[in-house]
Each structure stands twice: as C-alpha cells, then as structure tokens.
Amino acid sequence: MPNNDQITxxxxxxDITDFRGLSYTDNSCYVDSVLISLFSPDNNHxxxxxxxxxxxxxxxxxxxxxxxxxxSKNIRKLLQTELQKIYLSxxxxxxxxxxxxxxxxxxxxxxxxxxxxxxxxxxxxAEFQSYILDMFNxxxxxxxxxxGVQSTNSLTKLSTNYDxxxxxxxxxxLESEISLSNLTSQHEINTIDFTRNSKKFTKVLTVIELIDSxxxxxxxxxxxxxxxxxxxxxxxxxxxxxxxxxxxLSAVIVFNSNHYTTFFKKLNIWYYYDDLKNVLVKSHSKxxxxxxxxxxxxxxx
Numbered sequence: 001m002p003n004n005d006q007i008t009x010x011x012x013x014x015d016i017t018d019f020r021g022l023s024y025t026d027n028s029c030y031v032d033s034v035l036i037s038l039f040s041p042d043n044n045h046x047x048x049x050x051x052x053x054x055x056x057x058x059x060x061x062x063x064x065x066x067x068x069x070x071x072s073k074n075i076r077k078l079l080q081t082e083l084q085k086i087y088l089s090x091x092x093x094x095x096x097x098x099x100x101x102x103x104x105x106x107x108x109x110x111x112x113x114x115x116x117x118x119x120x121x122x123x124x125x126a127e128f129q130s131y132i133l134d135m136f137n138x139x140x141x142x143x144x145x146x147x148g149v150q151s152t153n154s155l156t157k158l159s160t161n162y163d164x165x166x167x168x169x170x171x172x173x174l175e176s177e178i179s180l181s182n183l184t185s186q187h188e189i190n191t192i193d194f195t196r197n198s199k200k201f202t203k204v205l206t207v208i209e210l211i212d213s214x215x216x217x218x219x220x221x222x223x224x225x226x227x228x229x230x231x232x233x234x235x236x237x238x239x240x241x242x243x244x245x246x247x248x249l250s251a252v253i254v255f256n257s258n259h260y261t262t263f264f265k266k267l268n269i270w271y272y273y274d275d276l277k278n279v280l281v282k283s284h285s286k287x288x289x290x291x292x293x294x295x296x297x298x299x300x301x
Contacts, residue, residue, distance in 0.1 A: 064135060215297065216240065245300055
C-alpha cells in the first residue's frame, strides 16, 4: 500500500517518466483506459482513500460478488490487492511491474453478480467503471425534489428526498452541445394525471441535484440506436463548483475506431496514453476531448 509520502511525490513530481502504463491484451482497452484514468490524475489521493484505505470487512452487503458474504468479501479483498498493485505499477511508486490486467480478469471471473468482466469480449468502460465503484461502495449524495405540474404549467413542490447512496457517475444521452457543469442538475418529466390537496396535476417533474461526491464522473452516451457515433461537442469545464467544493478535470476517455484511449493531466499538462502502443506522449487534442470523449473524470481540488 502506498504511503502518504509516495502519493504526494507522484502528485507533485514533474517527472512523468515515473508513469508506467498497461499493455493491451484481448480487448482490454476498456479496462486499461478506466484504470489509467482513475489512477493517474493530478489528485489521485482521493481515489486512493476511497479504494485502498477502506476496510472490506466492514462492508456486509450481499450479492456484490456472491450470495455468501464471506466469499464476497474475500473476492473484493483480492480485487483490492490487485488494484493496489496496478496503481503502484502505473505510477512506479514501488517496484511492482504489472504489465496487463490478465490477473485482474482472473479474479473478476469469480464474481457471479455482474456482467463477466473476466472474459476477453469488448465491454462498455462506463459500465465497468460503475461496477468497480459499486464493488467498493463508493457513493455520492443526490437531492430529489418532486413537483406536480398543472395544465397551466404551474409547479407545486410535493416532496424533497436525499439519496446518500447514489452513483458518482452521471449519465447523459448526448443530443446537443452542452457544458458538463450543467449536468450536475438534471430533471425527469413523467406524464400522469392525479389529484393532490384538491389540485389536479398532469405531470410530475423530478429535479435531481448532485450535492456531494468524492469525485464526479460524467458518462456521455454518444452512440445512437443505429450505432452511429455522435460527434457533437461537449464543453468539459476546467473547474466545476459544487457546494463550496471545486472539482478539476483530470482525465478523459475517448473512443476512436472501436478502441478506447486516455488523455490525463499531471500538474496541468495533458498526456495521452494508448495501450496498443504502450507509449505515453505529451499531447492535447481538443477535438478528441470535446467530440469523442465518453467518460470525463473530475476530482476535488
């Protein structure tokens, strides 16, 4: 396990040669890109505290990996250890040399309550990302405010609730150009006729607001029903403010020709990593980040 001095060194060191990537093996790009994005941004100490410093023994949720709580805990401990090795190898903090995710996949084969991420089929990185977050019970707080909508379009607040176990991943189906900061508040409208306190309503409007989160990951769905890729631009705000906290853009996973790769930042300098080439280059492609980005990672400053 990395200590605080080692974590601080990677965050503050200007020597990017410390970085060591993961090599592509059997459609692993969706896994590699997620782990590179999680484990090598400027402020990865937030990730370390959420993934590696938690005590799996205290998490008694069932059906995470198995119907047996003890088996589930043991599998997650193995995953936690392997992810630690990958983190240390990527950042070269200790002399670990994990070249690929083959061993991680072997452990994932034991998880019966998930899509099988242990095989070599191509998967969606956003779904894999959400699965890993759920594995370690990494959650955020969202506020749900429900309004009744009358035929005159006037609103009446019906209820306010807080979900303290929501996912830090915010999914948005891309239809038009948008700033990511606007997605921290979303709304849903359902058509339904009902009466409350002698008032007749025709719709229900639910406003969903992100209140607090260890980090924010935006999942942009760019593929249409016909599998066409939407190149509409996303504005990835450099800083997103949320309840007196600042979240900084640290990494972006992009999709090119059925292959996922990663842009990430260190000390405000953009780098690009492609697991097929296993080469890190200093690069920033505004077009790819805005028009081909599918996952955008923000960490607390």
